[in-house]
Amino acid sequence: MSTLALTFFNALPTWRPLERIxxxxxASRVRKDTIKELSKxxxxxxxxxxxxxxxxxxIADKHYQDIVNDNLKGWV
Numbered sequence: 337m338s339t340l341a342l343t344f345f346n347a348l349p350t351w352r353p354l355e356r357i358x359x360x361x362x363a364s365r366v367r368k369d370t371i372k373e374l375s376k377x378x379x380x381x382x383x384x385x386x387x388x389x390x391x392x393x394x395i396a397d398k399h400y401q402d403i404v405n406d407n408l409k410g411w412v
Contacts (some may be wrong), residue, residue: 363403370396 374382374392382389 360404361398366403367396367400370399 371392374387374395375389377411381394387395
């Protein structure tokens, strides 16, 4: 009986919605941290790395999309 139950549960597909929620929450945290860290830099420091203050949110959002987008897995 236990072998039958074990075979049944091993045959079930993994429940991806929980994995997606975890990835989305982690990506949101990374986006927030990116905005916070880049906002701490002076305009001169930002200019030295080639971005302006107005680009901070765009860069953070782009990074968020790279993490969340399933099509890019293994490439980013």
